[in-house]
Amino acid sequence: MYNLKFTVDKEKCIKCGLCQKDCISKIIQTDTDGYPCVKDETFCISCQHCLAVCPKGAISVFGKNPDNSDEINNTISPEQLENLIKARRSYRIFKQENIDSETMNKLKNILNWAPTGVNFRDLRFTIVENKDTMVEIKETLYKKLKFLFKFIPLKKSLQPFKQAILDGNDVIFRNAPHMIVVSTNKKAPCKEIDPIIALSYFELYAQSLGIGTLWCGFAYKTLPFSKEVMKKLEIPKTHKLSYVMLFGKPDIKYQRAIQPDNHKITVL
Ligand SMILES: Cc1cc2nc3c(=O)[nH]c(=O)nc-3n(C[C@H](O)[C@H](O)[C@H](O)COP(=O)(O)O)c2cc1C
Incomplete structure (x- = not known):
């Protein structure tokens, strides 16, 4: 049994439903006021997608505050x-x-x-x-x-x-x-x-x-x-x-890329 501690900050939650939509185990439901909630966490796989996907940082799980997540920085091209x-x-x-x-x-x-x-x-x-x-x-x-x-x-x-x-x-x-x-x-x-x-x-x-x-x-x-x-x-x-x-630490430096032969790809 997990200790999911699925917590919604109702001040921040905009009821967009993204956490529910993205949940792999489909365990997130909505309460009578339309906020996300979890009644049975048995099938939770602890992926924390609910915490990661929330556009307002309203969801905490396993006692993890979304404010403590690393920022996603797509600077690598x-x-x-x-x-x-x-x-x-x-x-x-x-x-x-x-x-x-x-x-x-x-x-x-x-x-x-x-x-x-x-x-x-x-x-x-x-x-x-x-x-x-x-x-x-x-x-x-x-x-x-x-x-x-x-x-x-x-x-x-x-x-x-x-x-x-x-x-x-x-x-x-x-x-x-x-x-x-x-x-x-x-x-x-x-x-x-x-x-x-x-x-x-x-x-x-x-x-x-x-x-x-x-x-x-x-x-x-x-x-x-x-x-x-x-x-x-x-x-x-x-x-x-x-x-x-x-x-x-390498004691050698490669000066250029190799020129690999292509794998066969079957395109359907
Ligand atoms: C699963 C795997 C096992 C490998 N085992 C060895 C190894 O035991 N000894 C070794 O010198 N190289 C090993 N290699 C390196 C391969 O020989 C090397 O990847 C291949 O020659 C292509 O060179 P590259 O990795 O520089 O492109 C291994 C590579 C892979 C992917």
Whole structure:
């Protein structure tokens, strides 16, 4: 049961009905005087659209005052956003230094803004903030992988990576100073997609701050081989590892966009 605390400031409410119209769960009704009200909050998904849509800032929910909401400022132009998307690259060359705490906090905060299916909002993030911790994690994992290589046959295509690891090359973590690991509640209705959206938001925002990122399928696949590393990541039993992204200050600069071939689009 939620504690919606749906409150209408009758001095401000103009009875426009927008909150009612936009409510996904259709739980907003009107009282005998025509003001919005909620009688049964059972199906509320806590999206706060009622608070966000009200043109007069008349609606509070969950004890949140609309006056405390960030202003919506659409100053970024489509061209700027397009440029950011086109300029985004996968970074594999990083400065060997920690990101400052102000930037790190900005990155952490943006994670709260990614949507989740049915507004389930139970992602967990493990962020390696200190490059020395990254080194510890890497050393533990590589030690385990080198041990396993003796027993587990690898596909031919993975042989060069095995050799690189045996030669001491960091082909998994690319010497990144930081890593973000997202895990998802096993019961989340959209558990496959929610964590990927969160990392996509994180990636673009990071790149707007001059921070390089790398989606890391290798880390995602190999981290579970080490129980010791998994324990360090503190993923709760209710959650499953969903994906991994490396990040840090880039030590390389891309001078121009690539020229990708087009995906096939079926137009109906
Ligand atoms: C889901 C996903 C997993 C990836 N895993 C790795 C990885 O493990 N190691 C790596 O070096 N690059 C990895 N990449 C980066 C891709 O190789 C890269 O996106 C692709 O080559 C295109 O380059 P760009 O991102 O700079 O456009 C991954 C990318 C995605 C989207």
